[in-house]
Amino acid sequence: MLQSKERLPKNPRPKEWLASELSQQYIADYKPFNFVDGEGVRCSLYVSGCKFACPGCYNKAAQNFHYGVPYTQDLEDAIIKDLGESYCQGLTLLGGEPFLNTQVCIKLVKRIRQEFGHSKDVWSWSGYRWDELLRDSDDKLELLSLIDVLVDDRFMLAKKDLTLQFRGSSNQRIINVPASLKAGRIVLWDRLLK
Numbered sequence: 001m002l003q004s005k006e007r008l009p010k011n012p013r014p015k016e017w018l019a020s021e022l023s024q025q026y027i028a029d030y031k032p033f034n035f036v037d038g039e040g041v042r043c044s045l046y047v048s049g050c051k052f053a054c055p056g057c058y059n060k061a062a063q064n065f066h067y068g069v070p071y072t073q074d075l076e077d078a079i080i081k082d083l084g085e086s087y088c089q090g091l092t093l094l095g096g097e098p099f100l101n102t103q104v105c106i107k108l109v110k111r112i113r114q115e116f117g118h119s120k121d122v123w124s125w126s127g128y129r130w131d132e133l134l135r136d137s138d139d140k141l142e143l144l145s146l147i148d149v150l151v152d153d154r155f156m157l158a159k160k161d162l163t164l165q166f167r168g169s170s171n172q173r174i175i176n177v178p179a180s181l182k183a184g185r186i187v188l189w190d191r192l193l194k
C-alpha cells in the first residue's frame with residue numbers, strides 16, 4: 001500500500017537546517033550506565049530538538065528545541081566523572097538530533113578526547129543519512145569527524161523492525177565513522193549481528 005506524504009519524515013536540503021539557528025542547547029535527558037544505546041555500558045545524552053518529524057518517533061517530546069533543561073557545565077562535569085568509571089565504554093549522543101545541537105555535542109566530545117583520548121568511544125544517532133551529512137554545514141562535518149560510530153537515517157515506520165540491533169527501521173545503518181571517512185565510502189560497524 002502506498003504511504004501518503006504526511007506519513008513520511010521530512011527531507012531537508014543541504015544546509016537548510018542549522019544548529020546555529022535552531023539549537024537552544026537544551027537537554028531532554030541524561031542516562032548514565034545503560035546497556036541499550038550502543039555497545040557496552042554507556043552514558044547517554046539526549047539533546048533537545050529535531051525537525052525530521054518521523055511518524056512513530058520514539059521520543060516525540062524531544063523534537064521540541066525548548067524541551068527539557070539547559071546544558072550546563074555541571075552536567076558536563078558529571079558526564080566526564082561517570083565516563084571515568086572503568087566499566088563505562090563510552091558516550092552516546094541521541095535526541096532529538098545531535099547534528100542540530102552541535103554546539104553542545106562538539107564541546108562535550110572534544111572534552112572527552114582531552115580527558116580520555118580514544119579509550120572511550122562515542123556513538124551518535126542521527127536522522128541525517130551519511131551522504132547528507134557529508135554535504136551539509138561545517139559544524140556537522142566537525143561532529144562527524146569526532147565520533148566513532150554513527151547510526152544514520154530517519155526512522156521509517158514502514159520499515160520498522162524491532163529485532164534489529166540498535167536500530168528501529170531497516171533503512172538505518174551502523175557506520176564505522178573513521179574507517180568510512182578514510183575509505184571515502186560507507187564501512188559498516190564490524191560487530192553488527194543483525
Ligand code: SF4
Nearest residue numbers: 050053054057096127
Ligand atoms: S530523527 Fe529521530 S528524534 Fe528526529 S523525529 Fe526521527 S525518530 Fe524522532
